[in-house]
Amino acid sequence: MQAVGVNYTRPDVYGKISGKAVYPDDIEFEGMLYAGVKRSTIAYGKVLSINIDEIKQLPGVEYVIDYTMIPGAISHGVIFKDIPILVKDIVKRIGDCLILIVTNDKESLKNALKQVKVEYEEYEGVFTVDDALKEDAPIIGDGSNILYDIKIKAGNIDEGFKEALHITENLYCSQMTEHAFLQPEAAVACYDDDGTLKVYVATQYPHYDREEVARCLNVSEDKVKIINTTIGGAFGAREDINPQCHAAIATYISKKPVKVLYTREESIISHSKRHPMKMHYKTGVTKDGKLCALKARIYGDTGAYASWGMNVLRKAAVHATGPYVIPNVDIQALAVYTNNPYSGAMRGFGATQVPLASESQMDILAEKLNMHPLKFRYINSFEVGSNTATGQKLVSSVGIKKCIEKIAEIAEIKL
Amino acid sequence: MIEVTLKINGKMYTRKINPMLRLIDFIRDEIKLKGTKEGCGEGECGACTVIMNGKTVNSCLVLAASANGAEITTIEGLSNGDHLHPIQEAFIEVGAVQCGYCIPGMILSTKALLDENLDATEAQIKEGISGNLCRCTGYTKIVEGVKIAQKKIINSQEGD
Amino acid sequence: MKKRGVGFASIFYGTGYGNGFPDESRATAEIKEDGSIIIYVGVSDVGSGGLSIMWQIAIETLGVNKEFVKIKHNNTSMMHDSGTAAASRQTYNTGNAVLDACSKLKKNMMLASEEVTNLKVLYKQMVTKRIETRVEGYFKATTKEVNLETGQGNPYWPYTFGAQMVTVEVDDETGKVDILDIVSVNDAGKIVNPVLAAGQAIGGCAMGIGYAIMEEVFVNKGEIKNRNFSNYIIPTSKDVPNIKSYFVEDIEGTGPYGAKGLGEPVMIPTAPAIINAIYDAVGVRIYDLPATCDKVLLAIKNNA
Numbered sequence: 001m002q003a004v005g006v007n008y009t010r011p012d013v014y015g016k017i018s019g020k021a022v023y024p025d026d027i028e029f030e031g032m033l034y035a036g037v038k039r040s041t042i043a044y045g046k047v048l049s050i051n052i053d054e055i056k057q058l059p060g061v062e063y064v065i066d067y068t069m070i071p072g073a074i075s076h077g078v079i080f081k082d083i084p085i086l087v088k089d090i091v092k093r094i095g096d097c098l099i100l101i102v103t104n105d106k107e108s109l110k111n112a113l114k115q116v117k118v119e120y121e122e123y124e125g126v127f128t129v130d131d132a133l134k135e136d137a138p139i140i141g142d143g144s145n146i147l148y149d150i151k152i153k154a155g156n157i158d159e160g161f162k163e164a165l166h167i168t169e170n171l172y173c174s175q176m177t178e179h180a181f182l183q184p185e186a187a188v189a190c191y192d193d194d195g196t197l198k199v200y201v202a203t204q205y206p207h208y209d210r211e212e213v214a215r216c217l218n219v220s221e222d223k224v225k226i227i228n229t230t231i232g233g234a235f236g237a238r239e240d241i242n243p244q245c246h247a248a249i250a251t252y253i254s255k256k257p258v259k260v261l262y263t264r265e266e267s268i269i270s271h272s273k274r275h276p277m278k279m280h281y282k283t284g285v286t287k288d289g290k291l292c293a294l295k296a297r298i299y300g301d302t303g304a305y306a307s308w309g310m311n312v313l314r315k316a317a318v319h320a321t322g323p324y325v326i327p328n329v330d331i332q333a334l335a336v337y338t339n340n341p342y343s344g345a346m347r348g349f350g351a352t353q354v355p356l357a358s359e360s361q362m363d364i365l366a367e368k369l370n371m372h373p374l375k376f377r378y379i380n381s382f383e384v385g386s387n388t389a390t391g392q393k394l395v396s397s398v399g400i401k402k403c404i405e406k407i408a409e410i411a412e413i414k415l
Numbered sequence: 416m417i418e419v420t421l422k423i424n425g426k427m428y429t430r431k432i433n434p435m436l437r438l439i440d441f442i443r444d445e446i447k448l449k450g451t452k453e454g455c456g457e458g459e460c461g462a463c464t465v466i467m468n469g470k471t472v473n474s475c476l477v478l479a480a481s482a483n484g485a486e487i488t489t490i491e492g493l494s495n496g497d498h499l500h501p502i503q504e505a506f507i508e509v510g511a512v513q514c515g516y517c518i519p520g521m522i523l524s525t526k527a528l529l530d531e532n533l534d535a536t537e538a539q540i541k542e543g544i545s546g547n548l549c550r551c552t553g554y555t556k557i558v559e560g561v562k563i564a565q566k567k568i569i570n571s572q573e574g575d
Numbered sequence: 576m577k578k579r580g581v582g583f584a585s586i587f588y589g590t591g592y593g594n595g596f597p598d599e600s601r602a603t604a605e606i607k608e609d610g611s612i613i614i615y616v617g618v619s620d621v622g623s624g625g626l627s628i629m630w631q632i633a634i635e636t637l638g639v640n641k642e643f644v645k646i647k648h649n650n651t652s653m654m655h656d657s658g659t660a661a662a663s664r665q666t667y668n669t670g671n672a673v674l675d676a677c678s679k680l681k682k683n684m685m686l687a688s689e690e691v692t693n694l695k696v697l698y699k700q701m702v703t704k705r706i707e708t709r710v711e712g713y714f715k716a717t718t719k720e721v722n723l724e725t726g727q728g729n730p731y732w733p734y735t736f737g738a739q740m741v742t743v744e745v746d747d748e749t750g751k752v753d754i755l756d757i758v759s760v761n762d763a764g765k766i767v768n769p770v771l772a773a774g775q776a777i778g779g780c781a782m783g784i785g786y787a788i789m790e791e792v793f794v795n796k797g798e799i800k801n802r803n804f805s806n807y808i809i810p811t812s813k814d815v816p817n818i819k820s821y822f823v824e825d826i827e828g829t830g831p832y833g834a835k836g837l838g839e840p841v842m843i844p845t846a847p848a849i850i851n852a853i854y855d856a857v858g859v860r861i862y863d864l865p866a867t868c869d870k871v872l873l874a875i876k877n878n879a
């Protein structure tokens with residue numbers, strides 16, 4: 001083959017090594033304004049008042065925008081449209097966007113944001129999955145604190161455990177983590193010569209951004225252009241909307257180019273996080289070293305908004321077995337709302353959390369069997385024709401045994 | 416407002432500035448050299464690294480006023496027209512670049528390191544770039560790139 | 576005393592949106608008057624090299640010199656929707672759409688002239704013969720929604736696989752874990768660009784190291800306490816060993832030239848392999864990530 005399998009030099013590298021690659025903060029226009037949002041400092045409650053009139057009088061302030069001034073939809077979301085672009089009254093997490101301030105220079109923006117005073121009526125929030133599942137817990141979600149509940153059942157779990165020579169049962173916990181890409185979010189909006197509103201942003205999905213910007217401006221999608229600049233890392237955190245709609249609304253109202261630029265702090269506060277998970281695992285193995293049963297209960301703290309919570313917990317459930325044949329399974333995974341920062345997409349998307357449990361269980365059982373942990377994995381791993389826990393037959397390209405063989409070859413381990 | 420003069424990539428720039436203006440803002444907003452990046456604003460990530468009087472500094476931590484009279488190299492000053500610096504060539508060759516946001520700072524830290532110690536060992540290289548965070552590459556290929564750059568520079572010096 | 580240990584982990588990873596969610600990619604291929612071929616495709620290159628992958632698939636399919644092929648990928652008014660740069664789906668899904676568009680264009684080019692020597696001349700021949708110079712490519716992944724009560728169904732396709740071996744050194748007086756070596760082996764089908772793929776694999780391990788022993792967002796009553804790199808600590812060059820990456824290429828027939836996605840799965844085995852290696856080194860098992868010095872030291876003390 002001429003090009004596939006060949007180490008072509010990536011075409012975008014020259015800009016990147018010379019400092020010429022353009023990230024959103026590198027874009028400037030004549031007469032450009034700066035915009036930023038005041039974010040909620042409480043996790044749950046009602047906004048009673050904001051000193052908007054005072055802010056309007058501050059030096060350099062051109063516009064103060066609240067939710068009533070958004071021409072279209074006032075919220076966004078990859079599946080459910082539940083994340084406020086600007087809050088109407090209820091805040092559900094620290095970092096919810098309250099008002100958008102537009103100024104004619106960076107310094108005035110910083111100053112104006114500092115002067116915003118918000119009065120809240122604070123509610124008792126929920127901050128753990130256990131509390132959120134209590135009967136009398138405040139309801140953070142849409143009618144329930146359970147965003148998603150999926151079960152995977154195959155074979156007969158009780159019979160499966162009866163076949164087991166060894167059983168191990170443990171609780172595993174994974175933490176909340178942050179994408180920490182190096183380029184903080186930024187967006188620049190302006191009107192193009194043809195009258196469309198153009199947003200320069202570093203995004204994982206420009207067409208989705210176009211849809212959300214058009215929705216909040218109440219215009220058709222062909223009146224919006226998203227220009228995807230060079231992207232300074234993403235890892236999932238650039239899937240939800242962040243500065244896009246704010247920049248677009250500010251330009252729509254001011255008719256001028258507007259830049260929104262996050263500090264690192266704002267970046268960390270604003271975007272999604274990796275779901276922290278609690279994973280109860282009970283795994284059984286037969287005397288021949290074959291996995292025979294798995295019972296797993298997985299709880300993901302999905303925070304205040306849905307984002308990709310359903311999909312993340314589904315992915316956790318589907319991958320709960322690890323790459324192994326287990327004929328009898330009883331898996332349940334729940335995504336649970338709390339007033340924590342919202343969880344969403346991050347590299348591996350639910351399938352990154354569960355192997356802490358499944359792969360630790362593998363080592364524990366291998367030790368009980370007195371078998372090399374790599375060999376134990378090898379004899380249980382999928383091959384072409386295997387069924388996964390969801391009953392899916394793997395028909396092609398099942399390279400797990402080859403991967404393990406390669407490791408064994410390097411480590412000189414007999415499988 | 417105070418007047419400062421900085422020599423950036425061999426050119427003199429005189430500007431009247433707010434005494435609190437950071438060096439990174441001077442470079443990006445006053446001189447419009449956008450290759451220097453801001454990742455954290457508090458001296459932790461190294462994306463804003465420039466070379467000042469031969470030593471690397473985090474330009475987010477330096478006031479432009481305190482750099483008055485200094486000689487500064489940014490990423491734009493590294494290549495000579497279309498002619499890339501050996502470090503840049505090496506980074507391309509080994510595939511050391513992914514999103515690219517850390518790369519200007521990483522290249523300048525590498526340059527300062529190799530200017531001082533062209534024979535830096537692997538441990539010294541890792542130390543030398545440890546102030547530059549990269550979330551994409553896992554550093555292995557960057558370190559490989561630095562080693563290739565060392566060879567390239569040594570070879571070119573022998574050729575002289 | 577510093578004690579060494581080795582740990583293993585293996586994983587599978589379903590790529591794509593999955594679960595029957597419409598997972599579509601589109602691409603347009605056009606030959607221009609000046610003899611260049613432009614591929615319009617909504618691939619977002621987050622740093623992972625997606626742009627290069629689309630370019631290479633296009634060049635391979637068209638069988639022309641790489642100088643003639645350009646990718647336009649950053650303006651929504653110029654390209655159709657190709658979905659997210661996520662779910663490790665760009666190489667497989669969007670790559671397939673590029674393959675489709677380029678195969679069609681190639682067919683049209685062959686219709687105009689059996690032998691392609693000069694693309695400018697070919698363009699003229701295509702116009703004279705009224706052959707389409709601009710064609711659309713499309714790909715939709717096939718998955719099936721799972722039943723919420725039984726979980727039965729075909730939630731993802733294709734699956735990528737991986738295994739890692741990690742060597743650690745644990746200081747049993749301080750609980751500090753050093754990662755000495757990582758071997759990462761992945762099956763992502765045919766590898767389109769080996770250097771870029773290795774870059775993904777190695778970067779994934781580094782993120783996995785952070786996940787295993789360093790990183791945690793501290794939240795108190797909904798408030799994030801560590802909001803910058805001074806207290807949200809990610810791996811530096813000194814925390815990451817020289818990682819060795821290998822690929823076993825188990826070709827996937829439905830992938831472009833046999834390729835599958837790999838951006839995410841490459842990070843997954845690292846953390847559990849480190850946890851297993853810590854156990855191998857000092858005989859304690861950490862059930863809560865991250866395995867910080869404090870946690871490891873406490874576990875060692877409790878074990879004594």
Ligand code: FES
Binds near residue numbers: 453455456459476
């Ligand atoms: S921006 Fe200066 S060190 Fe991060």
Ligand code: FES
Binds near residue numbers: 182232549552622
């Ligand atoms: S290449 Fe993305 S941060 Fe280094």
